[in-house]
Amino acid sequence: MAVQRVLIYLLRRDLRLSDNPIFHEIDRLSKQSPKPFTHVLPVYVFPAQQVEVSGFLVDVDATSPFPEARSEVGKFWRCGPHRVKFLAESVWEMKEELEKVGSGLLVRVGLLGQVAQDLLHQFEQKQGQAHVSAVWMTMEEGVEEKREEREVRRAAERAGVDFKLWLDEKYFVDDRDLPFDKPTDLPDVFTSYRKSVEPLREAPRSPLPTPPSLLPLPSFIPDQAPPFAIPETHDGLEAALMKPLEDEPLLSEPPSFPPGVTSAHPFHGGSKEGLGRIQNLLRSGAMSGYKDTRNGLIGTDFSTKLSAWLALGCITARQVHARLLDFEEGRDEQYKCAEGYGKGENRGTAAVRFEMLWRDYMRLCTRKFGPRLFRLQGFRNDASYPWRTPGAGEGGAEVTRMVQRFLVGTTGTGLIDASQRELFLTGYTSNRARQNVASYLAKHLGIDWRIGAEWYEANLADYDVSNNWGNWQYVAGVGNDPRGQARVFNPVKQACDYDPHGEYCKAWVEELRALDDPQEIFQGWKVGQDRRAELGLEGLEMVERPMVKIDFKVGSRGKGGHGGGRYGGSSRGRTSGGRDGDKGRGGGSSGRGGFGGRGKGDIRGRGSGSSHKLVVGRSRVVDEAATRTSTDLS
Numbered sequence: 001m002a003v004q005r006v007l008i009y010l011l012r013r014d015l016r017l018s019d020n021p022i023f024h025e026i027d028r029l030s031k032q033s034p035k036p037f038t039h040v041l042p043v044y045v046f047p048a049q050q051v052e053v054s055g056f057l058v059d060v061d062a063t064s065p066f067p068e069a070r071s072e073v074g075k076f077w078r079c080g081p082h083r084v085k086f087l088a089e090s091v092w093e094m095k096e097e098l099e100k101v102g103s104g105l106l107v108r109v110g111l112l113g114q115v116a117q118d119l120l121h122q123f124e125q126k127q128g129q130a131h132v133s134a135v136w137m138t139m140e141e142g143v144e145e146k147r148e149e150r151e152v153r154r155a156a157e158r159a160g161v162d163f164k165l166w167l168d169e170k171y172f173v174d175d176r177d178l179p180f181d182k183p184t185d186l187p188d189v190f191t192s193y194r195k196s197v198e199p200l201r202e203a204p205r206s207p208l209p210t211p212p213s214l215l216p217l218p219s220f221i222p223d224q225a226p227p228f229a230i231p232e233t234h235d236g237l238e239a240a241l242m243k244p245l246e247d248e249p250l251l252s253e254p255p256s257f258p259p260g261v262t263s264a265h266p267f268h269g270g271s272k273e274g275l276g277r278i279q280n281l282l283r284s285g286a287m288s289g290y291k292d293t294r295n296g297l298i299g300t301d302f303s304t305k306l307s308a309w310l311a312l313g314c315i316t317a318r319q320v321h322a323r324l325l326d327f328e329e330g331r332d333e334q335y336k337c338a339e340g341y342g343k344g345e346n347r348g349t350a351a352v353r354f355e356m357l358w359r360d361y362m363r364l365c366t367r368k369f370g371p372r373l374f375r376l377q378g379f380r381n382d383a384s385y386p387w388r389t390p391g392a393g394e395g396g397a398e399v400t401r402m403v404q405r406f407l408v409g410t411t412g413t414g415l416i417d418a419s420q421r422e423l424f425l426t427g428y429t430s431n432r433a434r435q436n437v438a439s440y441l442a443k444h445l446g447i448d449w450r451i452g453a454e455w456y457e458a459n460l461a462d463y464d465v466s467n468n469w470g471n472w473q474y475v476a477g478v479g480n481d482p483r484g485q486a487r488v489f490n491p492v493k494q495a496c497d498y499d500p501h502g503e504y505c506k507a508w509v510e511e512l513r514a515l516d517d518p519q520e521i522f523q524g525w526k527v528g529q530d531r532r533a534e535l536g537l538e539g540l541e542m543v544e545r546p547m548v549k550i551d552f553k554v555g556s557r558g559k560g561g562h563g564g565g566r567y568g569g570s571s572r573g574r575t576s577g578g579r580d581g582d583k584g585r586g587g588g589s590s591g592r593g594g595f596g597g598r599g600k601g602d603i604r605g606r607g608s609g610s611s612h613k614l615v616v617g618r619s620r621v622v623d624e625a626a627t628r629t630s631t632d633l634s
């Protein structure tokens, strides 16, 4: 029997068959004679430093050889239940899709470099039967991801096997079309970058076709290294990934899912649902209305909700763009009943392209600044802010307690508490809410913004290293925001603008449902002592001891309108100006278990009792003046 020439393809955040440069190339090469490879082994590795893999242990006595996948500052699980589920679904669908085209997917756990080394070693033992000709994978940004690439390269070199790092073509503007050569040439202001690649509608390349079939798996399939075992079903896989998170939940006393509320992100992982979502948005008209609804808070359709599929590479930005073009040019009859069909680019479709360019930009910033993405001083390398840190130092205990309340959503500021509970319970919260939460932690509380970024990493279904850490930096004032520390969101004013009747806050913060006056919903502490018992608010820490009292006169606003359905459903967000280009863009570890594990995740907790005015960065006190600043900016 002829020796099989095997290509190993290590999948990462490129979990799709269509518009995938590696599968496309495999398909092309398989038509050549002689073929460079006779067999292909696609492999997905759950990376042990990012995803907790102890749930795959088979032997009860076995101890995981890997440290727990916990964040650096807060010690949170790095990949919480919502992303675990979305990821498991995406990986499993990838496996099934590959099986349909004559291939398959090998699922493994461990450190990518070690797994690669182990696979290559096992193949070496089978010299007469199969020979690995090459290892391919796509390139990612991020410190860990780069380390993984170096380790896989080294493993391949040691085994005398070719290694190739591919560009993952999942972004809007292809790297090969960037108007600069070196990462350091990326402008530090988004607008300058945007202008350099405009017109956006002409910028992306066309998606690559889906291979109709693939070369088969090799006849020898290497084993998973002990002490782990890989489940053979999707349910088994998800259960193994969930186990450590269930044994030690992110919060010991989590908020419960409030009655009558539906998730704004009820979606599942995998390309099929992602691509279907783009079509639904176009058919329903939601894509065309996006510019006007994107600052909404309630429902599935105020924004695209494409982020989680984009983050894992289940879909690509240029697939979104291609479908927008089909709609705009009137080339796809399925959209013909939707407003704007065949009428060219509209405000909504243009705005979606604009946001996808932000995603590109954040990724390019990671490439430019490397490890500074994760540093407290940020891209700006600004060490001037007196960040407050939890832990043993002076005032550290109070900060620890504040962080616990921030995580469970009992701060006393309605919008922040609603968003934090929504995030924890559903794995999603809107961009508007994210901006406010980040600004609240970093600027109103002056607390180390990395704790917030880590909490988002743990909870977001759509976590993306560049988007998350880049946006946190941006809002915290240490990233690539030309306005830096001057940009502050007043979450009370923002609630008035984007949740004028308090529907969103009441949906997620059940304790506030007895209230009608938005002024009280957004700032529970404004409810008079005499009414607290009657309204069931007596003894609530968030009402009696808000972490900060952020003033804003509700009556002074009055934009009116709000997002439709009560507590969720498929309503669209309210129409509101929001930002315009760059202008309004806003916008000490506690040991194992971190804050959530030990915290009294109490809705009616005792708390530190401290309620204080805002202390931020350079001793700025956010008051009426800052409120005005916030009004101007967002």
Ligand SMILES: Cc1cc2nc3c(=O)[nH]c(=O)nc-3n(C[C@H](O)[C@H](O)[C@H](O)COP(=O)(O)OP(=O)(O)OC[C@H]3O[C@@H](n4cnc5c(N)ncnc54)[C@H](O)[C@@H]3O)c2cc1C
Residues within 6 Å of the ligand: 294, 303, 304, 305, 306, 307, 308, 310, 311, 352, 355, 356, 358, 359, 360, 362, 429, 430, 431, 432, 434, 435, 438, 456, 460, 462, 463, 464, 465, 467, 468, 469, 471, 472, 475, 586
């Ligand atoms: C503090 C903070 C943390 C964030 N963390 C993440 C994260 O981990 N992963 C993530 O994908 N996005 C993150 N974002 C960006 C943004 O909030 C989400 O992309 C968006 O809310 C996802 O919902 P959507 O798909 O409906 O977005 P839409 O409004 O429909 O936007 C379409 C797409 O454009 C991209 N996009 C939109 N806004 C941004 C932005 N500000 N920066 C970069 N790309 C953007 C996303 O890929 C999104 O899917 C963060 C924003 C903030 C302020």
